[in-house]
Amino acid sequence: MDIFQYAFMQRAFAVGIMLAVIIPCIGVVVVLKRLSMIGDALSHTSLAGVAAGLVFGINPILGAIVISIIAALGIEFIRKRIPKFSEMSIAIIMSAGIGLAGVLSGFVKNAANFNSFLFGSIVAISDFEMYLVAVISFFVLLAFILLYKELFYVSIDERAARLAGIPVISINFIFTILTAITVSIAARTVGALIVSSMMVVPVACGMQFGKSYKQTVIYSIISAVLFTTVGLFVSYYAELKPGGTIVLVGVVCLVTTIIIKKLMGKSIS
Amino acid sequence: MEKIIEVKDVDFAYNDNLIFKGINFTINSGDFVALIGSNGAGKSTLIKLLLGELTAKRGSIEIFGKNPKDYDRWHRVGYVPQHGIQTINNFPASAEEIVQANLFNKIGLLRFPKKVHRQKTQETLDLVGMGGHSKDLIGNLSGGQQQRVLLARALVNDPEVLILDEPTVGVDDATVKSFYRLIKDLNNSLGITILIVTHDIARAHEHITRAFCLEKGTLVELTKEEVKMELKHKHHHPTIETKGDDR
Numbered sequence: 001m002d003i004f005q006y007a008f009m010q011r012a013f014a015v016g017i018m019l020a021v022i023i024p025c026i027g028v029v030v031v032l033k034r035l036s037m038i039g040d041a042l043s044h045t046s047l048a049g050v051a052a053g054l055v056f057g058i059n060p061i062l063g064a065i066v067i068s069i070i071a072a073l074g075i076e077f078i079r080k081r082i083p084k085f086s087e088m089s090i091a092i093i094m095s096a097g098i099g100l101a102g103v104l105s106g107f108v109k110n111a112a113n114f115n116s117f118l119f120g121s122i123v124a125i126s127d128f129e130m131y132l133v134a135v136i137s138f139f140v141l142l143a144f145i146l147l148y149k150e151l152f153y154v155s156i157d158e159r160a161a162r163l164a165g166i167p168v169i170s171i172n173f174i175f176t177i178l179t180a181i182t183v184s185i186a187a188r189t190v191g192a193l194i195v196s197s198m199m200v201v202p203v204a205c206g207m208q209f210g211k212s213y214k215q216t217v218i219y220s221i222i223s224a225v226l227f228t229t230v231g232l233f234v235s236y237y238a239e240l241k242p243g244g245t246i247v248l249v250g251v252v253c254l255v256t257t258i259i260i261k262k263l264m265g266k267s268i269s
Numbered sequence: 270m271e272k273i274i275e276v277k278d279v280d281f282a283y284n285d286n287l288i289f290k291g292i293n294f295t296i297n298s299g300d301f302v303a304l305i306g307s308n309g310a311g312k313s314t315l316i317k318l319l320l321g322e323l324t325a326k327r328g329s330i331e332i333f334g335k336n337p338k339d340y341d342r343w344h345r346v347g348y349v350p351q352h353g354i355q356t357i358n359n360f361p362a363s364a365e366e367i368v369q370a371n372l373f374n375k376i377g378l379l380r381f382p383k384k385v386h387r388q389k390t391q392e393t394l395d396l397v398g399m400g401g402h403s404k405d406l407i408g409n410l411s412g413g414q415q416q417r418v419l420l421a422r423a424l425v426n427d428p429e430v431l432i433l434d435e436p437t438v439g440v441d442d443a444t445v446k447s448f449y450r451l452i453k454d455l456n457n458s459l460g461i462t463i464l465i466v467t468h469d470i471a472r473a474h475e476h477i478t479r480a481f482c483l484e485k486g487t488l489v490e491l492t493k494e495e496v497k498m499e500l501k502h503k504h505h506h507p508t509i510e511t512k513g514d515d516r
Contacts, residue, residue, distance in 0.1 A: 032360065146379045153370040156360055159350065160422070163320065163343040165374040211406045212363035 011130050012122045016228040018137040024220035025144040026182045027199035032155040039196035041090045042183040045071040045097025047192050050117045051104035068180035120191030120243025190243040201250035208257050271298040273430050273462050279328035289486045301456045301463045303473045306483035312466045344374050347423030351434035354415045357407050364418045365403040371422045393425045413444030430462040
């Protein structure tokens with residue numbers, strides 16, 4: 001196939017599939033803890049890091065990671081101080097991040113480069129970025145596997161998890177850092193504006209088929225790999241933007257699955 | 270007789286809102302205690318104090334002789350939460366995954382469950398009559414079955430005391446009956462001490478050995494005659510037996 005003749009497409013597939021494995025791992029916990037908005041807040045705030053990176057000549061993904069971690073810790077900090085209105089902390093950090101991104105973007109000389117982070121540019125990934133994604137994906141996946149049962153219990157019932165002896169505060173802290181890192185590197189591929197949907201849509205699909213938590217995680221990963229692969233093929237041959245195409249493929253598959261399940265349920269009953 | 274829980278002269282207030290004052294009681298090994306009281310009387314608050322989630326304004330609380338805030342052997346305490354069914358109902362997990370999660374302190378941080386842990390999980394599900402449903406998605410089980418899975422989760426560490434916070438809210442009458450028989454059996458055959466928060470004194474009274482009533486900021490232990498009086502009162506005011514609350 002001519003699509004694989006190009007080194008940029010080979011890199012796009014490699015990076016896309018690595019991210020398709022780790023994003024649902026984080027996404028499943030984000031969804032089950034009902035924290036979908038945090039993914040949105042962190043991805044938008046990561047744009048400030050991208051802009052700062054481009055202005056100061058640092059790699060924008062590294063800039064996004066640093067700013068996302070600071071933002072994630074900021075959300076936790078504010079949440080503890082106003083516990084009765086904890087969702088405000090997400091809005092405050094998101095506003096501050098977007099504001100900062102807006103101001104810094106004014107100093108970015110190459111606007112096209114900054115815009116590529118809004119909707120992703122998986123086909124414009126450098127070798128350094130591919131290796132960075134590989135190393136980060138390895139550590140995020142390792143952390144997810146090692147903390148699998150802890151994250152599961154904390155997601156289902158924090159109080160029972162604490163009574164069982166799980167260090168809930170530390171686990172939540174580590175998970176926040178993992179989320180921030182994953183969101184930042186995913187911003188480069190699918191784009192900061194749609195990264196949270198990439199966290200949620202494959203998990204929603206996985207939940208349609210999974211008969212256990214383990215199966216849900218596996219099906220979510222399979223869904224994400226499928227959406228990414230199909231999305232890249234479609235975007236290449238139809239000359240569409242890859243990030244948006246990947247997410248739209250996911251949404252179409254999800255809606256189709258829900259409709260088929262509903263129809264099958266009706267025909268059985 | 271070993272003291273499992275000892276509460277002495279405890280006052281508790283949310284900010285300036287006094288919930289209860291001068292609470293005293295002791296729960297001994299082998300007791301089957303019902304804690305009753307109307308909505309908002311502070312029953313769940315008392316459970317949170319026992320579990321170390323809240324701090325008393327005054328007085329002392331001991332669980333196995335230790336302040337709950339400093340206690341670190343919670344595997345001796347099985348806990349079935351209020352609204353537990355609603356929490357797990359939409360969660361994509363199988364019955365065995367939910368039960369096995371509570372074996373954390375036996376499996377260990379960053380470690381994976383072994384055959385012995387899977388066996389223990391299956392045995393506990395068998396004990397509550399859910400052995401045949403271990404692979405089932407929790408959301409596909411009935412309310413009563415989900416409640417038994419939560420009970421299995423609380424029992425998997427072989428606890429010495431079970432604390433159940435309104436476990437039968439939203440479950441049908443026949444299921445409630447068999448649930449009480451099951452925990453009475455655990456109390457009799459395994460000697461597990463039971464503290465159950467309930468509105469359902471009518472269902473509980475034939476199984477319990479003691480009853481505490483938390484009302485208007487004070488806690489009193491009811492005699493058998495008073496429990497009977499309470500039953501008559503409930504009979505005339507059936508609307509009191511409604512849903513649980515968060516306090």
